[in-house]
Amino acid sequence: MKMKNLKLYLFALLASGAIMTSCDEEENLVEQRKSDNPLPVVTDPSGSNGTVTLTKYVSIGNSITAGYMDGALYTNGQAHSFANMLGNQFQISGVGGTTFNQPDINSDFGYSGMGPGNTILGRYVLDLSIPGPKPTLTGQVPTAYAGNKAELNNFAVPGMRIVDINSAALAGSNPLYARFASTPGTSTVLSDALAASPTFYTYWLGNNDALGYAVGGGVNAAMITSQADFQNALASSLTALVGTGAKGVVMTLPPLVVLPYFRAVKWNAIPLDQATADQLNTAFAGLNAALNGLAAYNLISTAEAAKRKVTYQAGPNAILMHDKDLEDLGPKFDALVGAQAITAAQRVALEPYRQSRPATSSDLPVLSAATVLGTGTAPIGLAIPIEDKYILSANEVVKTVTARATFNQTIKGVVDQINAGAGATVITLVDVQPKFADLFGLDAATVDQLALGLGTQSSIAAVKAEADGQIVNGVNIGLGIKVNGTNLAPDFSPNGVFSTDGIHPNPRGHAIIANLILSAMRTAYGVDIPDVDVLAQRGILVQ
Template sequence: MRLIHVLLITTLLFFSACRLETSINPEKQINTPVNTSVGFYTRYIAIGDSQTAGYANDGLYNWAIYNSFPNIFAGSLEGAGLKAFNQPLFSIAQMNGTGFMELKGTDANGQPLIVRDTLKTAIRESINISGSGTIQLLSKFSGDNDNFGVAGLKVADVTNTQAGNTNRYFERLLPLNAPANNTSYVDFVTSKPFGFFTLNLGINDVFGYAAGGGVNLNSLTDKTIFNAAYAALVNKLTGNGAKGVLTTIPDVSTLPFFTTNRLTDILNKAKLINPAFDKLYIEAKQSTDAGQDDHETRTATAADLLLLSLNVAQIGKPVQTQHGVQYYGLSLYAPIENKWVLDANEIAIIEDYTNAYNKYIKATALSKSMALFDAFTFFYNVKGGMVIQGIPVSSNYLTGGLFSLDGVHLSPRGNAVLANMYVAVTNAKYGTALKEAKLSDYSAN
């Protein structure tokens, strides 16, 4: 979906990232918002995971950070009293951070040809952390910061004092080098005064399980643990009277990562190999009991989701099995492995956990009298497409305009849409008159 033109921002990176006007989308600035008498926007902080950080195209890098939804939302807060919104940018020499995906056309099979840009990255060193294996650390950031998005962060991690040693994105923001960190996320983000925050956190408490095809049950956060950690975070954020917006968790099955590889498309290609190939075989969980781990081989149905990480070009290729040579995915004896499929029973488990998490988030917003952005409902509605500011958008991979190449994180335009959702709920709850970002100012790829 995205062909990144990193050279376009080279000159912009010479400006200070500490001033709001230079950290707004470098393509165009949004309209100056109207003045308001509400005074709690003296400092805005963004709390969350990779989506908050600006992660896109399977990477964290300056262009994506510039186009993060908190940075766009901060532009709308400028007229309400916000003077600056600082982000943890990489240096110019390391502007591409972790590296990222680029679209280079299509391959011989007509599939998107995606390569990874590995120039000007910010890899510091690799260290071994007991129990976590080898971690590739990123260059430290030590300036003023208001965007505390941490890729991979779970709600379950926020009170863990060792998270800054095992999560390289959090480690990058902390003053000490792993494994010497002992500051929890909740304490770190609240160490300096602030008046307003957005909280977009929780999807990673189910996403690891979903993206791994339901293989690792331990990737799901226990519901009681989720509630306790979420309460600790919100209580700390609101302890000094700060206002904010809480966010529900999207249904992961609405993301392009889970919806792009369609069963009907794959079977149509299989029939070109042999018209008799009319079934796709998968390994699937036998029960909706999360604690039960028995699997079976069966035919796939429309209720099962094939992950974007599945190499569909391998389907129909001859593979050696104990039953002789079979066609991969098209034979009962050579099914697509569970790790590449989110089957119907695994989807039901994810829905159960997501609904439980969201019930608690909504109850917390109500009890704290806080604004709530219902991301679950929004992403469900936008999946089939809608028109926003006269621009058609959808969750379609490569063509929908909302998502980046990884099929999980948003494009600049997607982030502008998300920022406008926060504008809407903030205005409705707190009586402000913040103005929306103009979507046409933000690229869809």
């Protein structure tokens, strides 16, 4: 069985960024060596704050706002958060901003989990020999924040859901909040942020209210926050922030299922030669015959039988997956034994396939599937189904898309309601969806399928405007974003805008986000603040 090329198939979708010149690689390595400190701002820039006061900027959010990237929270990632970038821009002469303080983690490598032999794993780096991400072996467990908690500006907490913003229990379950909470067990992220007396804030919460479900392969639907709980938490927290007199920016949620975490591993990631395919087809003849038997006894339809049959060929093959939404055929396999159509031994052999089928292009393996595919005496995803937690089925994709779209509608509705009640625009809504449509080269049909847009003709048109014209003769010519003539890819390749965990942006991605907010501030408040230099930021870290 030729499994040695498996990794090349797993990360085939990185082709747009991973095909790089030696010059690209050399430039990236130089940037990596400069990454220990944030890049300096342009000499003596100036600007103005328009109609907004920026003396106390407060950021509220989850892992993205905190600068979590490469699967860990580490010092250099924090320094390159979009919130810190904004804080730096606000300190430009004439703008009026002051020092932006973050709960510094004081860790070069961060903490991404425990490895073999209780080794502490740090942030992920890209290993070009795979190609794929792998953790460093020099991580550090987070320690308590030693700075002045009363002077903090960034109140972002990795892993926080929107429903956690006013929960005193968060410090008990989330050590990254406990380390800088003003009074762990009593204070909340919202109360701490309000105590900072903000004059301006950014608010980006809600991703984790659907993302946790998706990252876990759609195993636990209870991980999707209910629309009612989402709305209550959003409305109460924004009302409290507006009550301070501060102006603010609230951001929508991106289309989660297009993130590299769900695209780097292909659904047909199993490469085989003809001899191995023939051997496997012989082995699966019993399952396919049993499925035909169930159809012959009218226990399942012929279409259902066809969907579950396993057939291999030379070249790439679909991953064999467990799908919990399929009917459990165990009792019906038992019925075949009762009808003497199969033996008891044959029934035992069918046990792993009670709810299995080959994946289709509508299924999305998660990035962690790469660590288990093809492993084991009976290779996972080939001889036996890969577990549900490693693949987002088509039905689970729909649930994720629906939840995110519902949350975005809720965000827009709450912001509109608060602004209407105030008789003025006290909250500026920044819709990130057009930028993501552009980044991923989405066509108008995919925009509709992913439920982008905010329910109004103008907002949907704005998203489609980024997508229209991207497909020419069936070829995607719009993948990535061009910045000053340089194309930045929607992946975690050296020329990409995502970090190696496949979910969080790298510094260049953060700069794009910061500039999206600055653009909205120019329109809403008339500020004159220079953009962050995207290309001056580093990309991913390469091994």
